[in-house]
Amino acid sequence: MTHWTILPIVVPALTAALIVLLARQDLVLQRFLSVLSALAVFVISVGLVVHATGNPPYSYELGNWPAPFGIVLVLDRLSAAMVLVTMLLVLAVLIYSFAGWDKRGRHFHALFQFQIMGINGAFLTGDLFNLFVFFEVLLIASYGLMLHGSGATRLKSGMQYVVVNLMGSSLFLVAMALLYGVTGTLNMADLALRVGQVESGNLALVQVGALLLLTVFAIKAALVPLHFWLPATYAAAAAPVAALFAIMTKVGGYSILRVYTLIFGEHAGDIAWIAQDWIMPAALVTLVVGMFGVMAGRSLRDLICFSVIGSMGTLMVAFALFNEAAVSAGLYYMVHSTFIAGALFLIAEMVINGRSDGQDTLAFGLPLHREALLSGLFFLAAIGMVGMPPLSGFVGKLLILDGATGTPYVAWIWVVILSTSLFNIIGFSRAGSILFWKSQAEAASQSGPSVPMESVSRKDNGHGPESGLGISSAAFLLGLIGLLTAFSGPVSQYFDTTAAQLLDGRPYIEAVLGSDALVESGFGSSPEADGMEDGLGEEGDMQ
Amino acid sequence: MEMLVSSGIGLIAACGVYLLLRGRTFPVILGLTLLSHAVNLVLFSMGRLNVGLPPIISKDATGYADPLPQALVLTAIVIAFGMTALAVVLALRGYLETGEDSINATRSETAEQRDPS
Numbered sequence: 152m153t154h155w156t157i158l159p160i161v162v163p164a165l166t167a168a169l170i171v172l173l174a175r176q177d178l179v180l181q182r183f184l185s186v187l188s189a190l191a192v193f194v195i196s197v198g199l200v201v202h203a204t205g206n207p208p209y210s211y212e213l214g215n216w217p218a219p220f221g222i223v224l225v226l227d228r229l230s231a232a233m234v235l236v237t238m239l240l241v242l243a244v245l246i247y248s249f250a251g252w253d254k255r256g257r258h259f260h261a262l263f264q265f266q267i268m269g270i271n272g273a274f275l276t277g278d279l280f281n282l283f284v285f286f287e288v289l290l291i292a293s294y295g296l297m298l299h300g301s302g303a304t305r306l307k308s309g310m311q312y313v314v315v316n317l318m319g320s321s322l323f324l325v326a327m328a329l330l331y332g333v334t335g336t337l338n339m340a341d342l343a344l345r346v347g348q349v350e351s352g353n354l355a356l357v358q359v360g361a362l363l364l365l366t367v368f369a370i371k372a373a374l375v376p377l378h379f380w381l382p383a384t385y386a387a388a389a390a391p392v393a394a395l396f397a398i399m400t401k402v403g404g405y406s407i408l409r410v411y412t413l414i415f416g417e418h419a420g421d422i423a424w425i426a427q428d429w430i431m432p433a434a435l436v437t438l439v440v441g442m443f444g445v446m447a448g449r450s451l452r453d454l455i456c457f458s459v460i461g462s463m464g465t466l467m468v469a470f471a472l473f474n475e476a477a478v479s480a481g482l483y484y485m486v487h488s489t490f491i492a493g494a495l496f497l498i499a500e501m502v503i504n505g506r507s508d509g510q511d512t513l514a515f516g517l518p519l520h521r522e523a524l525l526s527g528l529f530f531l532a533a534i535g536m537v538g539m540p541p542l543s544g545f546v547g548k549l550l551i552l553d554g555a556t557g558t559p560y561v562a563w564i565w566v567v568i569l570s571t572s573l574f575n576i577i578g579f580s581r582a583g584s585i586l587f588w589k590s591q592a593e594a595a596s597q598s599g600p601s602v603p604m605e606s607v608s609r610k611d612n613g614h615g616p617e618s619g620l621g622i623s624s625a626a627f628l629l630g631l632i633g634l635l636t637a638f639s640g641p642v643s644q645y646f647d648t649t650a651a652q653l654l655d656g657r658p659y660i661e662a663v664l665g666s667d668a669l670v671e672s673g674f675g676s677s678p679e680a681d682g683m684e685d686g687l688g689e690e691g692d693m694q
Numbered sequence: 695m696e697m698l699v700s701s702g703i704g705l706i707a708a709c710g711v712y713l714l715l716r717g718r719t720f721p722v723i724l725g726l727t728l729l730s731h732a733v734n735l736v737l738f739s740m741g742r743l744n745v746g747l748p749p750i751i752s753k754d755a756t757g758y759a760d761p762l763p764q765a766l767v768l769t770a771i772v773i774a775f776g777m778t779a780l781a782v783v784l785a786l787r788g789y790l791e792t793g794e795d796s797i798n799a800t801r802s803e804t805a806e807q808r809d810p811s
């Protein structure tokens with residue numbers, strides 16, 4: 152187990168360098184290296200999940216510097232699962248990009264590998280400053296990918312995306328400076344021990360740091376009111392890039408979950424669960440705003456972007472409860488929404504390319520090329536996104552509703568989630584019926600059935616639905632959704648234990664700093680802290 | 695000294711935020727630069743403000759300066775510098791392609807949306 156933990160970061164980094172240095176001119180070699188690296192990291196991540204399932208968290212000390220002084224990577228159930236989810240999405244998106252997107256500009260594959268490196272690093276790191284660095288790595292790569300195959304629209308929304316994220320990075324640094332100034336450490340496990348012991352005069356500084364950090368993660372997770380960058384960015388980005396970005400909002404969600412359970416969790420003394428009061432209303436409003444966006448969306452991509460915002464809202468509602476059942480449900484829903492958002496972005500582009508005018512406005516048009524297949528895929532993906540049975544979106548929402556029972560927020564959560572689901576269904580069925588059903592009727596009434604399909608001029612950009620690659624990668628993601636549904640029992644069991652591990656926090660700290668530090672600091676053993684645990688940790692079990 | 699440094703940082707940050715809220719890319723980039731300056735100073739001063747203290751262990755030292763914030767600031771400077779360069783190039787490309795220096799959606803952009811190339 153010694154060096155496996157760092158491989159999901161190192162392998163893409165080296166591959167990216169190789170692609171830039173050796174294979175700059177050779178697209179086939181680039182594709183080969185890219186897939187090889189993705190497959191290798193995928194296999195490694197399966198191994199990491201298997202290891203994390205049976206073992207306590209494992210801490211990897213970079214350069215062998217002992218824990219609070221050097222940087223650590225921590226492999227626990229959550230980070231292993233997140234890396235695996237990332238790699239599954241990456242494989243699908245990579246296959247899709249072979250259908251033509253990677254030809255449209257240089258360095259697609261190199262940027263793609265750097266993006267993987269940043270995402271995996273953000274999931275694995277156990278150091279707050281290192282988290283900042285990996286955020287920057289993934290953002291810098293995403294700036295490049297966002298502008299890939301550029302155009303004026305993409306440049307404008309790219310500029311907004313860059314400015315918003317640079318602002319976020321500045322806030323991240325301020326938050327970190329405050330936390331470091333008071334506690335003298337940036338190691339997450341060490342911070343968890345020291346935040347509870349901060350003297351009351353400095354508490355306000357820690358509080359400001361914690362909430363600034365929350366703002367930064369909320370920008371990444373696109374929580375209202377910090378969601379404005381998302382629709383413009385995702386709608387303007389190329390389909391494979393937008394599909395890959397489906398995991399980026401989850402990086403924000405992951406960071407919130409990690410930092411506010413470990414550092415500002417039940418052992419943080421006066422500022423325990425500081426995030427809850429802020430995330431819960433923001434998440435509920437996010438859900439509502441997302442679903443109104445779905446209702447109001449004028450194009451297919453708008454619709455999907457706002458449904459992504461809505462699903463982030465659902466996710467954060469679950470996380471903000473900070474009890475075991477809800478966090479586990481949120482993690483299950485997170486996996487689901489990553490795959491389904493990826494699939495929807497891919498399908499949307501194939502639908503748009505298949506339309507005679509190549510536009511994604513929701514208006515009547517001529518029949519699509521390969522209409523039956525595409526509409527079938529869209530139908531399945533839409534069912535998954537709105538959370539109707541039988542797919543995993545339904546299971547996830549059910550688990551979240553179940554996790555909310557017995558908490559003070561239960562009425563709000565049930566009302567908002569159930570009513571927004573209805574809006575979501577209406578929005579997607581409106582889009583589907585306009586795109587797939589009314590198209591034929593309209594075409595028949597306007598120009599008669601005599602217009603042959605082939606005479607319709609279709610934008611030939613080399614990656615249309617004609618290529619089986621696009622269809623198969625979308626089908627792959629939907630297949631994963633199918634598996635997630637079929638094996639929802641084992642998967643949610645895995646996440647139950649993950650949530651328990653997260654909310655406890657002690658195994659993580661013990662792995663990083665050793666059990667002596669845990670005992671010395673009296674972490675989690677003071678009667679006050681235990682009282683908090685009873686109050687908050689077991690709410691989910693009360694029913 | 696604390697008062698002087700903190701009010702200086704505050705002033706720079708305020709100017710940065712003001713410029714960030716402008717509608718054109720050039721002031722926004724300047725604002726980002728100022729803001730990242732302010733942030734670097736915050737990070738730096740979190741190691742406490744000392745004069746003439748050694749950062750590494752020596753026998754005749756009376757106290758130490760914290761070396762970690764300096765390392766953090768170095769990383770932050772590199773990242774902010776690279777990002778500013780990227781933002782400048784982006785703004786320039788945007789200006790050359792649309793003929794405007796505005797951050798928001800423009801007339802030429804909506805035209806482009808109607809007929810993407």
